[in-house]
Amino acid sequence: xxxxxxxFWYFLLVVPTxxxxxxxxxxxxxxxxxxxxxxxRRSAMLSAIGPLWYANETWLVVAGAILFGAxxxxxxxxxxxxxxxxxxxxxxxxFRAVSVEFRxxxxxxxxxxxxxxxxxxxxxxxxGFIFGGLFSDLKIESxxxxxxxxxxxxxxSSIIAIGVLSAYAMVGAAQIVxxxxxxxxxQNRRLxxxxxxxxxxxxxxxxxxxxxxxxPISLIWLKSPQVYLEPIFxxxxxGGFIMTLVRSSKQRSNKAPYxxxxxxxxxxxxxTISGIFxxxxxxxxxIAQAASPRSSLIFMLFGAGMIxxxxxxxxxxxxxxxAGKVYGGEAEKCNGVNNNEY
Amino acid sequence: xxxxxxxxxRAQFAVTTIFHxxxxxxxxxxxxxxxxxxxxxxxxxxxxxxxxxxxxxxxFILTFGIGVASGVPLEFxxxxxxxxxxxxxxxxxxxxxAFEASMSFALEAAxxxxxxxxxxxxxxxMHLFSNIMVAFGASLSAFWIMAANSWMQTPAGAVVExxxxxxxxxxxxxFNPDLPIAFTHIWVASIETTLFFVGGICAWHIIRxxxxxxxxxxxxxxxxxxxxxxxxxxxxxxxxxxTVIKHQPAKAAAMEADWVTNPPDTSAPWILLADPNQEKQxxxxxxxxPYMLSILSTHSLKGRVIGLRDFPxxxxxxxxxxxxxxxxxxxxxxxxxxxxxxxxxxxxxxRLRVESxxxxxxxxxxxxxxIPAGFLATECGWIVREVGRQxxxxxxxxxxxxxxxxxxxxxxxxxxxxxxxxxxxxxxxFIYFTGRILxxxxxxxxxxxxxxxIPTDTGR
Numbered sequence: 001x002x003x004x005x006x007x008f009w010y011f012l013l014v015v016p017t018x019x020x021x022x023x024x025x026x027x028x029x030x031x032x033x034x035x036x037x038x039x040x041r042r043s044a045m046l047s048a049i050g051p052l053w054y055a056n057e058t059w060l061v062v063a064g065a066i067l068f069g070a071x072x073x074x075x076x077x078x079x080x081x082x083x084x085x086x087x088x089x090x091x092x093x094x095f096r097a098v099s100v101e102f103r104x105x106x107x108x109x110x111x112x113x114x115x116x117x118x119x120x121x122x123x124x125x126x127x128g129f130i131f132g133g134l135f136s137d138l139k140i141e142s143x144x145x146x147x148x149x150x151x152x153x154x155x156x157s158s159i160i161a162i163g164v165l166s167a168y169a170m171v172g173a174a175q176i177v178x179x180x181x182x183x184x185x186x187q188n189r190r191l192x193x194x195x196x197x198x199x200x201x202x203x204x205x206x207x208x209x210x211x212x213x214x215x216p217i218s219l220i221w222l223k224s225p226q227v228y229l230e231p232i233f234x235x236x237x238x239g240g241f242i243m244t245l246v247r248s249s250k251q252r253s254n255k256a257p258y259x260x261x262x263x264x265x266x267x268x269x270x271x272t273i274s275g276i277f278x279x280x281x282x283x284x285x286x287i288a289q290a291a292s293p294r295s296s297l298i299f300m301l302f303g304a305g306m307i308x309x310x311x312x313x314x315x316x317x318x319x320x321x322x323a324g325k326v327y328g329g330e331a332e333k334c335n336g337v338n339n340n341e342y
Numbered sequence: 343x344x345x346x347x348x349x350x351x352r353a354q355f356a357v358t359t360i361f362h363x364x365x366x367x368x369x370x371x372x373x374x375x376x377x378x379x380x381x382x383x384x385x386x387x388x389x390x391x392x393x394x395x396x397x398x399x400x401x402f403i404l405t406f407g408i409g410v411a412s413g414v415p416l417e418f419x420x421x422x423x424x425x426x427x428x429x430x431x432x433x434x435x436x437x438x439x440a441f442e443a444s445m446s447f448a449l450e451a452a453x454x455x456x457x458x459x460x461x462x463x464x465x466x467x468m469h470l471f472s473n474i475m476v477a478f479g480a481s482l483s484a485f486w487i488m489a490a491n492s493w494m495q496t497p498a499g500a501v502v503e504x505x506x507x508x509x510x511x512x513x514x515x516x517f518n519p520d521l522p523i524a525f526t527h528i529w530v531a532s533i534e535t536t537l538f539f540v541g542g543i544c545a546w547h548i549i550r551x552x553x554x555x556x557x558x559x560x561x562x563x564x565x566x567x568x569x570x571x572x573x574x575x576x577x578x579x580x581x582x583x584x585t586v587i588k589h590q591p592a593k594a595a596a597m598e599a600d601w602v603t604n605p606p607d608t609s610a611p612w613i614l615l616a617d618p619n620q621e622k623q624x625x626x627x628x629x630x631x632p633y634m635l636s637i638l639s640t641h642s643l644k645g646r647v648i649g650l651r652d653f654p655x656x657x658x659x660x661x662x663x664x665x666x667x668x669x670x671x672x673x674x675x676x677x678x679x680x681x682x683x684x685x686x687x688x689x690x691x692x693r694l695r696v697e698s699x700x701x702x703x704x705x706x707x708x709x710x711x712x713i714p715a716g717f718l719a720t721e722c723g724w725i726v727r728e729v730g731r732q733x734x735x736x737x738x739x740x741x742x743x744x745x746x747x748x749x750x751x752x753x754x755x756x757x758x759x760x761x762x763x764x765x766x767x768x769x770x771x772f773i774y775f776t777g778r779i780l781x782x783x784x785x786x787x788x789x790x791x792x793x794x795x796i797p798t799d800t801g802r
Binding site: 052054075078079080090093094097106146304314 | 410456
């Protein structure tokens, strides 16, 4: 029972984190891809992000706060040891958000379109290096990070970061295929194939590096039940990649590549979590060590835990209100102000 | 090195908070204004109220967007720069922030999409509901943020054992002594700040004789709210002061640059202006009003008011920032009350009519240049609150220097510099684009919303 609450909260942390990565990942991926195209296409691509990216970014805020409340030790150690990528990530999100807002009201749409893409790129690189940096044997002594500010930067973390970047581009392209029509759709089918192939290659590289380079990982993977689970997850991820590639070249379904990309993300999450279990920060801090005291976790259940299903419920409602293909740059329309100057 | 790291971390948190705060102040107030206008629109069917909702929502979206953008880094700074504070207080401060994120912010962000883009996709009732959820989420956010912050001011329901903070009673910790007044004071501050922001925009248009009818309507709503809010805020400020005297006497003494406790049967003079000198533990010069501090602090002629010298020097907050910030805040509070009363007088004299209103240039200019008043007053109040809490991060329990991360000073200094540059740019751009929206004026010609027909409507 003592073990149950930290694990349950770990699950409640994984859910919003995964939702953030999948839902906002597509938005960020679209942003990155928008850097590769011209202004008129960029507008159409951005309309695929639609009005929901705030709701998607909510999951980051929820996950961050749960991390702080339920796993304060991990929250402090992770963010202070990965200070630089965390700041890159946050500044990237700032650029992204304000570019969307200013772009609506500005005549310099190209400029804000560019800063939007740049913000997305920074946010994704930041995320990639946070993820990769966690596998850099961060030095932790008595609940505090004691290493240097650049400990997160190495070949492994760089490969992981580029892999994350390709995967986000993949899910972004899949979302554009899902949400738009015409030549944007055709162009993004090609981008989708490219990014999915790159992500698959990098994924395989990372798996080999992890398995050979990190003794604790191979130990965990050879334990039961991981020895059975990991091949299943590995198969899911690779299968997801292959299906994304296969379905993206076919003209039939526009939704399928997006769904298979999501399978890749979910599979990778499962693979990673079970692959480092029971560690929170690989090989130095366990889930139980990182957790808040029992009383705090119970208190949080009332305020935040029970709310999560409600949030998911109304977010499904909101996503349904805006389901389907976007038409005519609806997100760009802005009726509140008079568009003819005095 | 350790010393420098604390100062940089403090500076960075202060900069981020001071900038971030501007936007939620406005978005809480604007969200309530939009609810009022949408209710009026649905009740009266008068088109102008629909245009009001749309016009103010353009500013709201911009405000909300920048608020989120500038606020997310704040949420993560507890970890990046204050990891030791986070590790020891995550079990309460982190919990309350998790409540904020899940109960309120998530609500606000999701329903904002329906509110902004759903005019033709959902029913009337659902649209109004979304609007209310946005406003409710915004205000509830402020409540949980203030719960976390007020626990740091008056940490109830906690014991310290061997350097670890353990929460013994979560209800006491959440509803700590400072929370009721702290939340009310800042919530009313958002309404008052927005009132003067919106009032100033109305003034700008009315002076130029543009859409006078439209903006006079908004202005009158603002005046009605102002009659309640401006005096209420002064009363709340006084109550807040009494809470500080009771629970944080060192902060109270710093706010008044009061160094010496008055001996029994004498009264404490109120220092109107002074040049506080922390090293001398006295003021270089001061202008005093006899009896006044006893009256203000204890509501009696010879009440005892504790001076700062009663506290060891290492437990004293810096005096000058809270002392001056407090005076600016109070002055602005009365100035805003004066402007509201002036507006009531104008209304009473029938000067708030479409034909006659634009002639009162002086009156409208006062309102126009009062746009920053609420923001400035609130920022000053926040400086009093946070600087006055020093040297503690959790009052009486944990020193600020004990909470900081072991991030190296050069890295932190770099991020601090970036924050200053980026947030200053943000503020500049926000003002620029708000100006553009303002100059364009409301859209009075686009078609009315179609809404989604609810099944009962289709039978007609």
